[in-house]
Amino acid sequence: MASISAAELSKHQSKESCWLVIYGKVYDVTSFLNSHPGGAKVLVRAAGRDSTPDFESVHNEDVLSELPPSACIGSVDLGALKDLGSNSSATKEILHDDPKNEYPPLSTIVNVDDFEVVAKKYLSPTGWAYYASAADDEYSKQENRRIFRKIKLRPRVLRNVDVVDTTTTILGHKCALPVYISPTGLGKYAHPGAECTLARAAGKEGLAQCVPTSPSMSLEAIYGARLSKEQPIFQQLYVNRDREKATALIKRAVNLGATALFVTVDSPVLGKREQDDRLKGETASNYTGIAKVASSGLLNPALTWADLKWIRALTDVPIVLKGIQSVEDAVLAHKAGVQGIVLSNHGGRSQDTAQAPMLTLLEIRKYAPWLIRGKMQIFVDGGIRRGTDILKALALGANAVGVGRSFLYSMTGGYGEAGVQKLVDILRTELHSNMALAGATRIDDIVPEMVNAKRLDTEVFDSPKL
Amino acid sequence: MASISAAELSKHQSKESCWLVIYGKVYDVTSFLNSHPGGAKVLVRAAGRDSTPDFESVHNEDVLSELPPSACIGSVDLGALKDLGSNSSATKEILHDDPKNEYPPLSTIVNVDDFEVVAKKYLSPTGWAYYASAADDEYSKQENRRIFRKIKLRPRVLRNVDVVDTTTTILGHKCALPVYISPTGLGKYAHPGAECTLARAAGKEGLAQCVPTSPSMSLEAIYGARLSKEQPIFQQLYVNRDREKATALIKRAVNLGATALFVTVDSPVLGKREQDDRLKGETASNYTGIAKVASSGLLNPALTWADLKWIRALTDVPIVLKGIQSVEDAVLAHKAGVQGIVLSNHGGRSQDTAQAPMLTLLEIRKYAPWLIRGKMQIFVDGGIRRGTDILKALALGANAVGVGRSFLYSMTGGYGEAGVQKLVDILRTELHSNMALAGATRIDDIVPEMVNAKRLDTEVFDSPKL
């Protein structure tokens, strides 16, 4: 393999000729520029120096196999690499924090929100903008949380709560908690191990994980990171417009061991992430917002109820619709024969001012109560931060809840797997204590009359078209 | 024409003799002082120097033709003009910003509110006070916006939203969006092109524009700025007490091509604009607030339902009543045979604490549902800033919405036509995405059950006298 000098590299930093140095090898990506999901410009700006940090911040090594072999045109030696700067503005913009930065010790993390405080401080602006942002004015994101405060608890006393059991069954799999890890994109901004780190921690803590369609690591790596073949793992799907590609992904996931498919239905188009758009505006006019990069090619506005039959025909694993936002669609999902639904507004990232999932749950309680605790499981995500939040969702009819952003924050930089486990520990301890305080020793003991949701009577939609 | 020296000019700066230099010509306005709508003092203070900037900030050149020819008594040469200061305090007070100021590039404008932030920074205090102000404590202005946040969306999923069409028909004219430009006074504070700039941008973007009764540019210029005779344009009317004058204006507008008349009915008298009054208080005791100047001679407290018949007899173009604020008056409008109504509290500028237009819309839904999607079109203005706001207004029964202040802000100083187009682009993109997210591909697909307005049940008036 040819050895290429720094001087030579410096000549190939344009659209006309663009060479990148990744893991010490030199790739000529000129012909690939226009098909790069993140746009050509970000590649050009990464040229002329060691591009490895930029590459690693969003990709795993195996993605290089998608380039034709001929793209690799030589290598640079380690000495030359030193001469190549890596602290250009482009790099800083997307690099996550320096691992040598001192994180506060995990012992000082007391609750779930503490992880967010750390993440906001240590993540790169791009990483933070991608994780934390939501659509438009972020009202739905706020409201998802706020609604839990409006629901009060009615603890029952003098019950024997000496032994409390938080285990439950999610889509046929025993889980340590009625909580699963929601799929989230670009996990590498938080930690190099990304979804693999989550998989290992989930295994140790007895939690199910839902893997995003387009993760930072290869699906093979993630599924392989499980502690055992029995560890439940779900596959999220943005169903590709190209049925062949969609079919390939589904079969690949099922073959790897996916125990359920979570079909995202709340994002036919991308929500407007203004934090992202502002970063774009401040930097370069044709830089594509990171959310747009992440979702590039994933979204399919033409997906309909009819497509579910085709997916059903491909596999026997349970199908869950992620993003149901009305009792009408919950009923349609039930009629469509799916095994589960996630009441979700995508953490407020799709349509701003979309109602909080807990309102949708209350709609279902009121207008389609037969769906509660029926064959189709009901999940809720968005705004879950406390054991009491979980308790409230379950009391009102959810089988389990999904937690997304908080899992990303928990593995930020210095924490990794230990952070994830700490997060689970916090949720478990809080749920455990609050079940005891409420007078419930098993998940099934959590009943509607343990919560006072009266204040929401004035917020639940009253004219569904059923 | 006589050439007049700076020394001579300096002798005519009083009520006794007041000469103004406008476009290099000298006008003796002494006998006009008392009939100047803005009061005598502002003219006196503009004398003795080049008054052109002051003049231009509120008037177009053609207004000079309203002076008798004899008023023009000479000229000054350009050299003399240099000796005449133009930076007196009076000038600064009403001049809009220096065009050389650097505006943030349009690429950094992400949403509608961003234009307001820019406008607040770059407009003159008088311009900002006039545009931004509302009546009394500005509660109605705030509430107009806030009410949209109380309305939640209920997106429907798994519908094919691959192709979304935002076009609609307003008063018989095809428009690219269910949005029109509301009439607003004193457009020149924002941009020298004022209503003409709006007309050109409206043409390019496929929007209808409603021209104010007393614009900064001549009606001829504005109507003439349209890209074609087919471009829809409406004429707002403060119906003059003097029927002859009112008739003249109506005929002039219709002849110019007005395709509808918007008769303002919510301002029989001027609302109390305290931002304005404070500027007045701070400067000169007999300076008239700019809002009072702008509306001088326009308002007609004696206008009644009976007058509509007389207007109807003058022309066949559709008549729209702008400023309906109760279901009772909506029904009266319908009985009066008008073609449309605008539910509006004048952007909070007329009566403070007047209920938000969306509450009036809900009144109509409840007590006169036959008016919704009937022959008479219903428009809403006040507080519209987001695609979701448009979606909510339409779902609850509006045919289109009016946007006023934001259009002024969008053309502020440096932006002009490009700013206006950017504003339209933002609204179109947001509406487009949110229709897709809600599960609607055409305007007619936007239905009541897509919104959860339950929280407003406790705010909708329940005892109309119908």
Added chain:
Amino acid sequence: MASISAAELSKHQSKESCWLVIYGKVYDVTSFLNSHPGGAKVLVRAAGRDSTPDFESVHNEDVLSELPPSACIGSVDLGALKDLGSNSSATKEILHDDPKNEYPPLSTIVNVDDFEVVAKKYLSPTGWAYYASAADDEYSKQENRRIFRKIKLRPRVLRNVDVVDTTTTILGHKCALPVYISPTGLGKYAHPGAECTLARAAGKEGLAQCVPTSPSMSLEAIYGARLSKEQPIFQQLYVNRDREKATALIKRAVNLGATALFVTVDSPVLGKREQDDRLKGETASNYTGIAKVASSGLLNPALTWADLKWIRALTDVPIVLKGIQSVEDAVLAHKAGVQGIVLSNHGGRSQDTAQAPMLTLLEIRKYAPWLIRGKMQIFVDGGIRRGTDILKALALGANAVGVGRSFLYSMTGGYGEAGVQKLVDILRTELHSNMALAGATRIDDIVPEMVNAKRLDTEVFDSPKL
């Protein structure tokens, strides 16, 4: 009369011997110390120097006639007066502002609240604490205002409002506005002319004034300050425990020309004014809070409905009960045959968290509608600051409203009578405009359907014991 030296005066500054210099005369008040309503200490601290400013800040000259003639033991000459300091801490504490301070010109006062801003800045801490304070946490004071914001207006359009008439009849007297001056104590803190200043301004503006039981000026001076005998003036009464004293006051007032008696019924004991108590705590342990001084001897916790008959027997002028706070008591008042009631919680100064008067008015609308516009007039006070507030109170059933604190603020120091007139002008202009905007040309045109008080449905008490 003996001439007394400064040296001699300095020996009489104790409880054992206390001499005060007032208007150049020396009074030995030693034997009066224990019966001074404000306590002995304040007198002792005022001794040994010129006490005139202290005296004037709370008393009018005629109060000196209550001392026995023998108390006046001599005089000091003007030269000696100069040697007597008057800027001791005791003086500063109760002195109102230096008249030489520059007040903002009245032309910069735009609304009623502007007067409060000025008053807060220029009044002495004691004066401000007395005027502005309310009971406990001042929730009722806040709520009195806030409730007006919850009531929305529903303007009616296209009515001829060319001529608007704000006059009305209060207790049989024609008034320029449906507004009267509520009785307030210690008016001299605001302006030396106190109630006399109000009387003159009221006469000029056509308003009725209600005189406090214990004003800063003598009743004779106040009643005498009216422009004519026809100028309506009401007398507030804290009915003295001693029937003879009470009788004497009533007869004195009626003889002077009182056209109605306002019997205060909401203050059997003094509310807890903590602003006052804190000033007391900061200064001297046995200093009595100014509110306690002001109400000393006035309150009568033993007053009952039965006493009204006795008052009725004394005079034929209308009797009004000030401080009704429930529909039950409104009905009892009606049965007792009084001519009017004031729905009031004493501006939040009596019982904190007592419901806002507007809620009581809505109670009456709901449970005793026959009282509205009946023979007994209904007034409302507390929190009125806007023309729209007046409009709302009248639409829901009030005949007129009382304004208290704002009148004090309007005459602060530099403003005097002109300030009071400016205040009336603001209220008249606002009411006039808002009647026009609402579609009402006469007070009787102001009807319930002009306001949307729906939000208060969830606040009006629903189980009165009638």
Added chain:
Amino acid sequence: MASISAAELSKHQSKESCWLVIYGKVYDVTSFLNSHPGGAKVLVRAAGRDSTPDFESVHNEDVLSELPPSACIGSVDLGALKDLGSNSSATKEILHDDPKNEYPPLSTIVNVDDFEVVAKKYLSPTGWAYYASAADDEYSKQENRRIFRKIKLRPRVLRNVDVVDTTTTILGHKCALPVYISPTGLGKYAHPGAECTLARAAGKEGLAQCVPTSPSMSLEAIYGARLSKEQPIFQQLYVNRDREKATALIKRAVNLGATALFVTVDSPVLGKREQDDRLKGETASNYTGIAKVASSGLLNPALTWADLKWIRALTDVPIVLKGIQSVEDAVLAHKAGVQGIVLSNHGGRSQDTAQAPMLTLLEIRKYAPWLIRGKMQIFVDGGIRRGTDILKALALGANAVGVGRSFLYSMTGGYGEAGVQKLVDILRTELHSNMALAGATRIDDIVPEMVNAKRLDTEVFDSPKL
């Protein structure tokens, strides 16, 4: 007794050998380290110097009798004591404030909250964290107070309120006020006299006191501090898992004179006190939060309704269940035959977002009205700070209210018994005045229609399982 040198002491500061100096005596606590409720570490850190201040901050001297006599191995002379530092970080952390600090004089304390302001400033961080903290996000703590603001008063007028009597009967005992002192742990942080100080002040003021299960002083000292045997005193119980220990405590308390047992039922496990956890995180990884120390060994998650019979069999004194939070459990308590219940969420310290006690009271009013003013007395605690709060609780059905934190704050450091009496004086004066203002002269005159709790209609749970 052997005399031990400072040099010798310095060798015993580890887990292997740990000597403490308390009151001049040296104790070898090595074998006791693992059974110390506060954990071993806090003892080790207190070694090698004079540990008396640390000891005193949480224990009374008599607790030393729980060590085996052989633990005392010698003494140090006073000279040596001087050489021993006592200002280590461990000491500072738990020491309450220096008694020489100047507290603001009691005359400046105007209301109950003022004591909290002082306490926050002068208490040690640990003491403040323990007293002020509540569970999770402290929403319940906040809501307990806020709910009183939502309840409005409806004062009745013209009733003779010349003589107001605030006395009432609590569990058969005449009390000066419908207020008792709630049990609170670790009173020594506030004042060295702790519960004894409260007992003396309660006696002087005619209040009943409820003694915590594990007070700072011995039960003997507290009960002995009463002014007479007739002074009512209640004993709070965390019922020990070990029935023998529980029996012993109950019998000991009853023998000492307990006139009622308050069985805490809302804390089967400890609420999550994050203020506490943060202090722990900041200091040492195995330091146990102070709340965990305080409740160590007290909580019994296995306690059930059935256990009440066994307690009933032990004694005839009234049994009160503290921590009832639903009408269902109120009814169960009634069926169980107890003499009283406390509606309480433990001041927000057990389960966060548990509904406010006042909501539970309204539930009872609505669904089990026969319990109100029945044989079983109903108490409310949490958020009581004002006389009006007491009035509202009583009007809606409570027989008396408990006040906890405020009593701790009132005796902080410099105040002691005088502070406690001042607190009672404030509450008595406020209740007295507000009864007069409301038109009530006796506790029994306080009736539901004196309060307007309409706003809570939308918050009271409506589907109890009765």
